[in-house]
Amino acid sequence: MTKIIVITSGKGGVGKTTTSASFAVGLASRGFKTAVIDFDIGLRNLDLIMGCERRVVYDFVNVIRNEANLNQALIRDKHIKDLFILPASQTRDKDALTLEGVSTVLDELSKTFDYVVCDSPAGIERGAQLAMYFADSAIVVTNPEVSSVRDSDRMLGLLSSKTKRAEEGREPLTEHLLLTRYSPKRVARGDMLSLSDVNEILAIPLLGVIPESQAVLRASNSGDPVILDKESDAGQAYLDAVGRFLGEKIPHRFIEEKGNWLKRLLNFKEKETV
């Protein structure tokens, strides 16, 4: 059975596309045939993060409008054999995505793919609602910051009412919290909501914590999703999160500042991390 995963957040710029790219790479590296779809019509970006922007010929909207078939639009990933990208179009027509169109594309993908990862646009408009509508699992990407947490809660409300599963009264989709851009140092200082604060407020199972990391910008510069940077903290955190998604028991990392406060105070580092 194909599993459809939506990466969503409500608030913009919290790390959905970064997460979609790394998750798709992570799943495909485990041998699952995976497609990742950019639902952000008009603001195509997943192609850049996946490093395939020069190979985009047809896009999601072309397929929906029957201007191209799915196989022509799917871009094979440059690193991983079983990974395909379906780019968003740059059209400014907001109604380019239709429920029937999305449904047809997902049905077609479901014939051959194990996982379909849907990179949602920000907001709660049509694009975001279509990205979540057919999902079996939702990864709610949240930053430890008031507006992001509030928007995530809002999305949880939509996920429990505005999806196909909810409308058909089927078993609800599985919800996962992914806390990203986390800085244990700022949490220790009392400047940032802690993991346990966010966990307590949103009250959905925690999939992982991705630290604020310079590796993410480097990865986007080169067009290689950060999960491929296995030396980096963020890369490792994404690897762990994918493992947990697949049911493995992996302890959480990057949630504690190294050393106690006395050590921190006395053991000065010249270079500020994050």
Place this chain on the structure above:
Amino acid sequence: MTIANKISRILDYLKRPEKTSHFAKERLQIIIAHERGTRDKPDYLAALQKDLLDVIAKYVAIDKEAVKVDLERKDGYSVLELNVTLPEGL
């Protein structure tokens, strides 16, 4: 790193700005509890509440908070609950 440097870092540490994350948590808990309460309610409920308030206010001087409209879903049917608190002495 010189001793002076270390001392200045210690002083910085001691006079660091006030912690703010607990404000964030408290404010979130309040607003989210409130928003969850209205989450699955249809949008017309707020408008209905206002219209009812206007109608009743034509006859009795009542408070803005005095009219409460709630919709509760049971399996198969919904209950529209209307609560009006009239001022004392009427």
